[in-house]
Structure formats: structure tokens, C-alpha cells
Amino acid sequence: MTTVGTSPRQPGLASVDEPIRIRTVTPEDVLTLVGAAIGALGLDWLVYERLLPFTGALGFWVCWYVLFALFYIAAAAMRWSRLVVRDKAIAVLVSTGGIFATAVVVDQIAYSFVKSLPAIVHPNFWTQTMVNTAVLQPLSSGGIVHAAVGSVEQLAIATVLSVPLGITAAVFLAEIGGALARPVRTIVNAMTALPSIIAGLLVYALVVLSFGLGKCGLAAGIAISIVMLPTVTRAAEVVLRVVPGTLREASFALGASHWRTVWKVILPTARSGLATAVVLAMARGIGETAPVLLVAGFSDTMNANAFQGWQATLPTLIFNNVFVEGEYPKLVERAFGAGFALMLVVVVLFAIARFLGGKRPGELTKRQVRQLRREAEQP
DSSP: OOOTTOOOOOTTOOOTTSOOOSOOOOHHHHHHHHHHHHHHHHHHIIIIIIISOOOOHHHHHHHHHHHHHHHHHHHHHTTSOHHHHHHHHHHHHHHHHHHHHHHHHHHHHHHHHHHHHHHHTSTHHHHOOSTTOOTTSOTTSOOSHHHHHHHHHHHHHHHHHHHHHHHHHHHIIIIIOSTTHHHHHHHHHHHHTSOHHHHHHHHIIIIIIISOOOSSHHHHHHHHHHHHHHHHHHHHHHHHHTSOHHHHHHHHHTTOOHHHHIIIIIHHHTHHHHHHHHHHHHHHHHTOOHHHHHHHOOOSSOOOOTTSSOOOOHHHHHHIIIIISOOOHHHHHHHHHHHHHHHHHHHHHHHHHHHHHOSOTTOOOHHHHHHHHHHHHOO
8 A cells, every 4th residue: 555645666657756858869860860961961062062153151051051951841751740840840940040159159259269369378468558568569568457457347336336226126127016117117128229329428428527527437337337237127027027926925925025025035036047137237238348438538557446547448458459559460469369358257257147146946056955865864
């Protein structure tokens, strides 16, 4: 006799503790995929290179992808039912789209790394400024440390200003609402499409001229925070809305107030998504050039004081080396080096967000899993 909630182990059935694999890749799937790819490549070469007067690698691979999709759907239709063919076709299209997007990102990183390699191999590139380096001097002189410091300081100021406001606005839109929710959402959506130079003009007129602050890193941080604010708000609102409503109901059933439910239940559950929203906004803000040039200027010297004096950033250094100074080979290589450093900063930001965000909602940490195992082993 078995107790309620348990069942005897039967041959061929997986245990409740074992994961159930919904989708598996069979040899037929692999052969169908490879056959479609090879057949599309052969037909594409025959038609594109021999029969039609077309040239160019981009057109060749676009035609190959179209033929590959058609060949795969036709081959799958001869083996599986219509519903299975539709599912597999969508899975292949989505997977190849993800592979293509990843390949583009890897290509950009690799290209920047190769072009910047002559500059980044020199230690002075990471430790010196450009104050004593002329445009024709070798890469063994000068560096980007002053621009890196400016980027980090301005991004920190923008994050401190935009993240609390953005998350607060998202909580208002997702949890409170009311008559003001619609105009607030409209303003946020309008700010998303606002050109960043408009934010720079606003800060220049209000902060630099009216308040007399002058061009400095603080003014640039304020301008970047305006650019980051709608990104934080929209992404955070989406994350807060996907929190299950049963968690809110359980909190209310236990007698918690609305603000305590938001603070103790909603925000901790959406922590990983909120961290991602913040990083997306920071990645958007760290690459801004126009508003920073307008309100912080550009300088070849080190200025760690964000409250006074012109301050350079990595994007403004790239702009200055390529478009202002002229296309000198050494300056272009330094610009590629600054671009590669900018990519490294974004990667570090995503790593920090993953660490701060922690596990997914409901996912246990290793410490919690070990504690549960110890409790289960106790008599």
C-alpha cells in the first residue's frame, strides 16, 4: 500500500526528481539539417555563380540561407507531420537567427581586437594620457587612462541619478497606476525616442549656462542620466509585470501592506531582471558621444575631478582621434584600442549585474541546496 502523493517506481518511467527532456535531437534531425545545408549550398553556387550575373559574398549567403530554409522545410515535410514540421522549422529559424546575432557580435569584437592589437600590447596604452603625445608619435607613447577615468566617473554619476528614479517610476507604473500612469508612460516612451543631443542641449542650457556650473563631468553625467532614465523605466516595468500575481495575493493574505509587498516580495523576486535593466541602460549611456562633447568638452590631460574642468571619455577619444585630428594611422589604432576597452567595460558591467542579480526567481543557491540536503538526512 502506498501513501498519498507517492507512487511506486515503474520501469520506463522517470523519477520525479529527474528532469524530463521535452526536446531531443535525433540522428534524423541532424541528417535533415546537414542535407538541407549542403543541398542549398550546391544549388546556390550553381545559380548565383554560374547562371545569374550576380556577385558579392553578402548576396551569396543571403540566397543560401533562403534556399536552406526551403530545403529544410521540404525535407522535413517528407518525414514528419505538418505540426512537427512547423515546430522544427520555427526552431531552426530561431536558432539560426541566434547564431547569426552571436556571430555578428563575435565578429565585431574580433575585428576591434585585431585592429587595436598594435596599440593595446603596449603597457603605456593603459597607464598614460595623451598630454605629451603628438599625432605622429609611435604607439609606445600615450594612452587612454584619462578617457577611461572620465567614462567611469560620468557613468557612475548617471547611474546614481537614473536608476533610483527609473525603478521608482517603474514601480509606480506597474504597481500603483491610476490617472497619472498614462501620461507618465507616454512621457517615458517619448524620452526613449528622444535624440541624445537634445538631452545635452537641455543640460547645457540649464546646468552649464543658467546655473554656471561650467563644462565638467557632472554635467555630462546628468545628460547621460536623462538618456538612461527611459531605458531603466521601461525595462524595469516589464520585469515587474511578469512577477506572478499569486505572490502578491499570498503577501496580502498574510496581512502585509502594499508597500511592504513591493519592498519585500516584488522587488526581490525581480532582482535579476532589474539588474539586467540597469546594465542595459548603462551600456546605452557609456557609449554616448554628442551630449558629452557638448557639456564636458574634451581634454588630453587627466582630470579625475568630475565637478570642474573638461573631461574626456572613451567615445569622445574615439571621435577626436578619427574625425577631429584626421585619419593618422597611429591615432586610428588608438581609437580602435579605446573601442576595445569600451567593450571590456560593458562585459564587466554584465558580469557585475549577473553577480548582483543572483539566481533566477525561485532558483536555490548552492548553500541553500546543501542546507536542504542536510535537513533531509536528519532523522
